[in-house]
Amino acid sequence: MRLVYLTPLLLIALMALPAGAAPFYTVEVSAETRSDEDRGLALKAALARQLQRMTGTADPAEAEALADLMLAPEQLLAGYAWRGEAGEDLRLQARFDPEALQAALADYTGEVWLGEGARVIVWAGEEVDGSRNLMAEGSGDTLAERVRAEAAAVGLTPLLPLLDLEDRRNLEYSHIWAGFTDRIAEASQRYGAQPVVTLALRERSGGDWEGRWLLLDGRSTGQDRGQADSREELVQQAMQWAVTTLAQARGVVLAGEAQASLDIRVAIDSLSAYAAVLEYLQGLPEVREARLAGTRGDALALELDLAVSPERALSALEGSRSLEPQAEGETGEEAPPRFRWRR
Known part of the structure; x- marks a missing residue:
């Protein structure tokens, strides 16, 4: 029998479904x-x-x-x-x-919330009788199956890690239980710029369960914990909490006037990228409208009408795969954030 191994890039490609695709x-x-x-x-x-x-x-x-x-x-x-x-x-x-x-x-x-960020990297593990295990992509373990089912039930698309040598070297169950955000964020980088959910479960001496879960979404972090008679109940609690927290962090106002505005600079290699930059920015849920205000050297000077606060919009731009944050190219206290177009 021939074994086929999926690389992280291939796994990410398989996750690259249209924004409106199931299950959100x-x-x-x-x-x-x-x-x-x-x-x-x-x-x-x-x-x-x-x-x-x-x-x-x-x-x-x-x-x-x-x-x-x-x-x-x-x-x-x-x-x-x-x-x-x-x-x-x-x-x-x-x-x-x-x-x-x-x-x-x-x-x-x-x-x-329009479903942006509904695809999440999930690090899940459990401790039973002193034995600690993390769940891997492709695992038929009942915990992995429950995570997939409960995530789908609330509209999330879960991506479990490969748990190859690199993953095991970077992250252990104890890191997830303790909520070491730096270790979790570093281990998750190879799987792309997706929100990260961690779920650590532990069976108690009385047979019931306790759990801790955490969400990393760009620069924002949330965490919670719970107790239940079964691990299935805890997984359900954690996924419901995750989707609620994501909705609060990523929801935008569709009606009424723009919430705020933001000026940015986007460096491009050629003028042919101008239309692509505008189309990309217009497609972001945080942006109501993007307008060209002029050029500054090799950069487009853009004005953005926002559906969210400037802080949330800036966080979304900094977490984008298409825009690379750069050192400010203009002087002064009000120098606009600067990015380089990467497509």
């Missing part, structure tokens, strides 16, 4: 039968869960700005499929259209 815009809910009535109820339940994911609203049907959307979930669908049989865990899988949802939420005045 895909929701599965239970249904009694495949009748039109039960399908309608299931679609409403699926849309409610999708809107919870995007807005953080506990009950979208009771929210004034969202209630109307619940009346016709079919208008926001990209498609649906049935899973299972009636009486045997029948489920409806609904795939929602990202562009239709964004247009429908254009007048919503709260923050909306």
